Amino acid sequence: MRYNPKTRRVEISVGELCPRKAGRDDSVADIPEADPKRLFELTGGVPRNVLFDISCGGVDFRVTGRAEAVSEVGGTIRVSGLYFSRENLSRLPDDRLLCLAYMLSRGGNSDASWQPVEIEALILNPDTGALERVVKQKTAAELEVVFMRRLTKKLGEAKVLAERARLVLPGAAAVRFPYPRLRQGQEAMMRTCYSAFCGGRRLFVQAPTGIGKTVSVLYPAVKFLGNGHCDKIFYLTAKTSTQAEAYRAAGLLFSAGARLRTLIITAKENCCLCRGIRAPDMPCMPGICPYADMPNEKMAAAVGRLLGLQSGFGPKAIIATAKEFGVCPYELSLELSEHCEIIVADYNYAFAPLVKLKRYFDNPEGAGRYIFLIDEAHNLADRTREMYSAELCSSDFAGLPGMASCEGSELHKALGEAAARLRGLRRLCRKDLTYDEAGLEHGFYIARELPEGLDSPFRDLCREIEPRLFKTGADPTTAGLAPLYRKLLRFLTVIDCFDESFLFFCRVEGKKTFVSIMCLDPSEILARQLDRIQAAVFFSATLTPLDYFSDILGGGEKSETLALASPFDITHLFVAAVDNISTRYEDREKSLPAIIAYIAAALSGRKGNYIAYFPSYEFMERAAAAFSAKYPRVEVLIQKKGMSREEKEAFLDAFRAEDSKMRVGFCVLGGSFSEGIDLPGSRLIGVIIVGVGMPGISNERNIMRDYYEQNQRPGFDYAYTYPGMNNVLQAAGRVIRSETDRGIVLLIDDRYATPKYAAMFPEHWRHIRHFTSPLALRAAVIDFWKG
Ligand code: SF4
Numbered sequence: 001m002r003y004n005p006k007t008r009r010v011e012i013s014v015g016e017l018c019p020r021k022a023g024r025d026d027s028v029a030d031i032p033e034a035d036p037k038r039l040f041e042l043t044g045g046v047p048r049n050v051l052f053d054i055s056c057g058g059v060d061f062r063v064t065g066r067a068e069a070v071s072e073v074g075g076t077i078r079v080s081g082l083y084f085s086r087e088n089l090s091r092l093p094d095d096r097l098l099c100l101a102y103m104l105s106r107g108g109n110s111d112a113s114w115q116p117v118e119i120e121a122l123i124l125n126p127d128t129g130a131l132e133r134v135v136k137q138k139t140a141a142e143l144e145v146v147f148m149r150r151l152t153k154k155l156g157e158a159k160v161l162a163e164r165a166r167l168v169l170p171g172a173a174a175v176r177f178p179y180p181r182l183r184q185g186q187e188a189m190m191r192t193c194y195s196a197f198c199g200g201r202r203l204f205v206q207a208p209t210g211i212g213k214t215v216s217v218l219y220p221a222v223k224f225l226g227n228g229h230c231d232k233i234f235y236l237t238a239k240t241s242t243q244a245e246a247y248r249a250a251g252l253l254f255s256a257g258a259r260l261r262t263l264i265i266t267a268k269e270n271c272c273l274c275r276g277i278r279a280p281d282m283p284c285m286p287g288i289c290p291y292a293d294m295p296n297e298k299m300a301a302a303v304g305r306l307l308g309l310q311s312g313f314g315p316k317a318i319i320a321t322a323k324e325f326g327v328c329p330y331e332l333s334l335e336l337s338e339h340c341e342i343i344v345a346d347y348n349y350a351f352a353p354l355v356k357l358k359r360y361f362d363n364p365e366g367a368g369r370y371i372f373l374i375d376e377a378h379n380l381a382d383r384t385r386e387m388y389s390a391e392l393c394s395s396d397f398a399g400l401p402g403m404a405s406c407e408g409s410e411l412h413k414a415l416g417e418a419a420a421r422l423r424g425l426r427r428l429c430r431k432d433l434t435y436d437e438a439g440l441e442h443g444f445y446i447a448r449e450l451p452e453g454l455d456s457p458f459r460d461l462c463r464e465i466e467p468r469l470f471k472t473g474a475d476p477t478t479a480g481l482a483p484l485y486r487k488l489l490r491f492l493t494v495i496d497c498f499d500e501s502f503l504f505f506c507r508v509e510g511k512k513t514f515v516s517i518m519c520l521d522p523s524e525i526l527a528r529q530l531d532r533i534q535a536a537v538f539f540s541a542t543l544t545p546l547d548y549f550s551d552i553l554g555g556g557e558k559s560e561t562l563a564l565a566s567p568f569d570i571t572h573l574f575v576a577a578v579d580n581i582s583t584r585y586e587d588r589e590k591s592l593p594a595i596i597a598y599i600a601a602a603l604s605g606r607k608g609n610y611i612a613y614f615p616s617y618e619f620m621e622r623a624a625a626a627f628s629a630k631y632p633r634v635e636v637l638i639q640k641k642g643m644s645r646e647e648k649e650a651f652l653d654a655f656r657a658e659d660s661k662m663r664v665g666f667c668v669l670g671g672s673f674s675e676g677i678d679l680p681g682s683r684l685i686g687v688i689i690v691g692v693g694m695p696g697i698s699n700e701r702n703i704m705r706d707y708y709e710q711n712q713r714p715g716f717d718y719a720y721t722y723p724g725m726n727n728v729l730q731a732a733g734r735v736i737r738s739e740t741d742r743g744i745v746l747l748i749d750d751r752y753a754t755p756k757y758a759a760m761f762p763e764h765w766r767h768i769r770h771f772t773s774p775l776a777l778r779a780a781v782i783d784f785w786k787g
Contacts, residue, residue, distance in 0.1 A: 001158065002369060003165035005228040007062065009053070010158040014065030014103075017150045018096040019359075042122055042131075043080040045069025052103040056148070057155045059162060067100045077104050080120040093121035093136065095146055102143035114140040165228075171257045172226025172341075177219060178252035184567035185211045192562050194220035197229065197371055197535045202555045204377070204546050205539040208566040208764065209733055214249045217373045217537050218342075222258045224371065225341055230534055231369040232360070235344045238379035239676055246344045246375065251312055259311065263337055265345035266315040271329040273322065282482040284328070285469050291328035302327050303335050313340070334359070347380060351529055352387040353493045361532050370533045376676075377538035378726050381552045384522035388502075390494040391516040392458070394422045396484055411468070414461040418488075421457040422513055429508045440510035446703065447504045454504075454515075455495050462488045491517065497525065503703055518700065520707045527554030542729040544760050548722050551713070566764035568736055574744040574784040575732075575765050576602075579753035580772045583691040588619055594774075595748055596627050599664070599688050601774035602746045603634070605781035607662045608685040609655045613669040613731045615691040617641055623690070624666040635663040639673060648672055655683045669693045675730035680737040686744040687735055692751050693727030694720045725760045744781060 001012040039045065048070040052063040069080040081097040097119055105117040123132040189207055196203035197220065207213045221233045235246040243264050250262040272278060274289045286293040302325035306313060313336055315329075322329035334357070337343050348355040350372060360368055374380060397419035406412050428451070429443035436442060465485045494517045498504075501521035507514045519525070530536055543549045546561040578598050581591050599612055612627075614620035621638065628636050637654055640647070651673070655665065667673040670693060695701055701719045709715030728747070735743035751757055753770060761768060771777040 001154065001161060002231040003162045003169075004062070005165060005169055007060075009060045009062040010162055011062045011064065012154060012158070014063065014096055014099050017063065017099055017154065018094065039069040039080060039082045039122070042082065043069045043071065043078075043120065045071040045078065045080050048104070050100065050103045052106065054151070056151050057159070059155060059158045061151065061158065063099075063103060063151070065100050065103060067097075067104060070104065076116040076118055077101070078118045078120055079104060080122060082122045082124060084124050093119045093134065095150060097121065098138065098143055098146045099150060101138065102140075102147040105140065105143065117143070168259050168341075169226050169228060171259050172222050173228075175219070175222055175226065175253055175258040176256045178215065178249075178256040179212075183210065183212050185564040186216050189213070189216040189562065189564060190220045192560075193217050193537050194224060196537060196560055197221065197224045200535050201558045201560045202530060202535065202550070202553075203537045204543055204550045204553070204555060204559065204561045205537060206541070206543040206546055206561075206563045206762075207539055208541050208564065208568075208762065209737060210567045210739065211564055213539050213541075214245050214375070215252065217539060218246065218249050218253060221371055221373060221537075222253050222260065222342075225260070226258065229369075230371050231341070233342045233371055233373065234350055234360075234533075235342060235373045236347050236350050236375065237344065238347060238376045238383060240346070241676060242375050243344045243346075246373075247312065247314060250342050250344070254311060260342055261307075261311045261313070261340040262342040262344065263313040263333060263340040264315060265333050265337065265343060265349055266318070266330070267346065267348075268330045271315055271319050271322075271333070273319075273329060283469060283486060285482065287469075289328070291322075291326065291331075294327050294331075298325050299327050299332065299335055301325055302332050303339065306332075306336060307339055347374070347383050348387065351380075351384055351526065353497065354490060356529075361529065367532050367534065372530070372533055372536035374536060374538045376540050377549065377553065378540045378542050378730070380526070380538070381522055381549075382723075384526060385519045388494055388497055388519035388522065388525060389517060390487070390491040391514055392422060392487060392491050394419065394511075394513040396487055397422065400480055400484065411461075411464040414457070414464040418457040418461040421454075422515060425451065425506050425515055426508050426513045428506050433508070436510075438510075441508050442510070444505065444507040444699070446506075446699070448500065448502075450495065450498055450504050450517075455492055458488050458492055462492065494519075499524070501525075501707070503700075503707075505700075520704050521552070521711075523552050523554045523556075525554070527556050530554055530558075541733050542726050544725060544729060544762065545722065548718065552718070563763070566736075566762070568739050568741075568764070570764045570767060571787075572739075572742045573736055573764065574769075574781065575747075575767065576744070576769045576771055576777060576780065577747040577749075577752035578772070578777070579750050579770050581748055581750060583615065583749045592623060592626055595623060595690055596630060597774040598746065598748055598771075598777060599623075599627060600631060601778040602686060602688050602744060602781060603662060603664065604778045605744075605783075605785040606685060607660065608682055609663050609665075609679070610686040610688065611665040611667055611673065611684065611731075611734065612688040613667050613674055613690060615669055615693070616696070617668055619690075620666050620668055627664070627666075633662070635661060637663065637665045639665070639667040639671060643672070652677060652679065655679050657682045669731055670695070670727040674727060674734070677734060678737060679734060681741060684734055684743065686746070687731055688746045688748065689728055689731055690748045692721075692724050692749050692757070693731075694724035721756070722760075725757070729762065742785075744784065746777070 001010060001016050004011050046069065048067050050065050050067060054061050054063065067079050071078045079097060079101045081093055101117045101119050105115050107115065117138065119136045119138060121134040123134065185207065189205060189211065192203060207216070218235065224230055225233060237243050237246065247262060247264055254260065273291060277288055284292040302321050306317065306321050310317065318333050319329045322332045349357050350361060360370060397415060428445035432445065433441050433443035462485065465481045469482060469485060498517060501519065501524055503518040503520055505516040505518055538549065538553055546563060550559040550561060581594055583591060603610055614623060624636055624638050637651060639651065643651065655663065665673065669689060669691065705715035705719035708718040732745045735741070735745055769780060
């Protein structure tokens with residue numbers, strides 16, 4: 001629902017008038033569900049869009065909808081709908097179809113004369129395939145009752161919306177830039193973003209550190225919204241840490257005149273009030289959580305309280321209000337999002353199949369009036385691959401609590417069949433089986449197609465588990481099934497997306513059998529999602545090469561790119577490459593003494609804090625040991641595998657702003673300390689990057705390489721070179737964080753001397769120097785710090 005300042009009408013779709021949601025949680029599947037293709041086959045009816053203007057309770061509405069199958073016989077309109085259902089036949093056809101029928105019967109105009117209408121519901125039983133046909137004749141008065149009942153329910157909200165739009169939008173359109181001066185590159189970024197929004201394009205912006213990316217995308221987006229061109233801005237992030245920055249920028253724009261509401265959506269796991277009881281992989285079950293089935297009045301009161309108090313909603317305010325009103329904080333944030341214009345959330349809420357906000361992004365009536373601002377977009381490809389990949393293991397089906405007591409039941413039978421299906425897949429690996437010393441089997445099988453009927457036993461099992469988990473007052477012992485249910489749901493959801501850009505992978509490890517569905521290429525998935533919104537800006541300090549990111553992130557024909565220069569004085573950065581050392585796996589041992597010598601040379605110009613990045617933990621640990629042995633007076637800090645949040649913070653805290661100590665952190669390139677950390681000023685004055693950052697060679701990456709080759713792309717570069725260079729650029733970007741910072745970047749690998757790598761260097765590295773001796777490097781570094 002939105003207020004259109006041009007028509008001065010509240011626009012609402014039939015989907016919004018009659019939501020199909022079966023549960024409050026957006027992850028619960030909708031039932032019943034329509035399928036337009038089947039409808040045409042069964043009825044011969046064709047889709048028709050309908051638009052209906054009506055005044056109600058002092059508000060001018062424009063109701064829009066799309067009837068999927070409309071035919072006309074002898075002056076009577078027949079509107080058909082297809083439903084998948086095993087029950088609830090009495091409530092079909094549903095109000096959605098009745099409202100469409102009403103609008104069609106009035107010819108899209110409340111003053112037009114009535115045309116007779118017939119409503120046909122086709123109900124398909126998904127288990128048996130049986131089709132039932134229900135045809136109902138309705139009078140104009142009967143349909144009007146249904147329609148007006150639905151519209152009246154929205155009246156209060158519509159009044160608030162229209163009033164708020166009249167008060168708020170002009171301020172957002174006229175918002176002033178919240179800083180006294182523009183930084184270099186900021187104006188270009190803002191202008192290009194605004195024009196991309198207007199043109200409905202997908203803009204990819206490489207904006208080096210210091211440009212002020214957050215406000216540079218948010219400012220034009222707010223103006224665009226203020227001018228009535230969109231309803232919501234989704235600021236999407238890869239990490240929680242960047243959400244605070246977006247929230248702060250929205251606050252600055254609020255103070256500068258854009259009185260918009262901003263909300264941070266926090267992951268369920270982080271705001272759940274039942275954290276001690278509900279494990280992260282459990283769905284919300286009424287039998288376990290008292291907030292999983294709370295009355296709507298409580299929720300409305302909690303939303304009302306928050307809206308009356310403030311315009312910015314962070315996790316603290318939401319959790320506190322949820323506790324006070326006894327509602328689920330996560331659900332509260334979803335409800336609140338309906339009243340907010342700027343929504344800051346993780347990528348998951350826009351793209352992940354089980355988590356995305358269906359209320360915004362699964363509207364069957366077409367694209368929503370939303371724009372996406374996608375921060376740190378270099379992470380999105382791998383994150384999407386993760387979201388659309390899933391795995392099941394034979395051990396998931398064994399030793400489930402409470403199963404012994406239900407022997408002989410349908411559930412027990414379905415569980416046995418699913419487990420047998422998984423075990424049966426072992427035979428796919430028989431050609432490549434090997435045996436370890438204990439005589440256990442190991443092997444794998446990879447295919448670009450799914451085995452016939454892979455999903456059916458898992459679907460049957462899901463159907464058996466589902467009612468046990470979600471019925472109110474469910475026996476808490478069934479909670480033991482929850483993790484398996486969650487895994488099955490994810491696996492089946494991913495299977496539904498399977499196409500030529502996916503891979504089926506089965507592996508045997510001793511007694512265990514694993515089956516995985518892997519997404520190789522996220523571009524189509526992302527493009528489909530982007531088609532459901534108006535425009536998007538993907539931005540990051542490192543999107544090199546821009547065309548590669550546009551390709552893998554679904555830019556397609558709507559893509560546009562912008563590369564901005566660094567706003568900082570390039571002479572503040574000493575950037576050098578060592579051209580005569582190979583860091584390839586087979587050469588590492590031999591190259592280690594020379595690498596240590598170059599690290600020492602890089603440090604010799606000034607005491608302070610440095611980080612040396614390595615391609616693997618193993619190599620890093622050997623290098624750290626060799627370095628410490630040779631330079632015992634230098635303080636050495638070493639990244640450990642699986643560090644907790646506290647350990648990571650302590651590691652970074654050790655990089656203190658002082659010059660009296662020589663300190664080197666040994667870290668892994670592509671790990672937690674190579675991006676997303678901010679050590680300004682003298683907390684970090686140099687980085688040494690050993691290698692070209694490529695992901696380790698693996699079956700999966702090789703398959704990805706082959707996939708892209710088959711699709712006329714440079715497969716090796718897509719699977720290895722470009723992701724690697726992105727890691728390098730991210731790590732290098734840790735050094736200069738403000739216009740007063742100075743520091744060094746040293747790249748150690750002979751591949752940096754090749755034209756391919758030189759072409760990927762950013763513009764502010766144009767003064768890069770190449771060295772073949774530690775002594776020459778030492779002299780140059782000393783000169784740099786003197787200068
Ligand atoms: S509070 Fe209850 S409903 Fe909300 S996330 Fe936690 S378990 Fe789910």
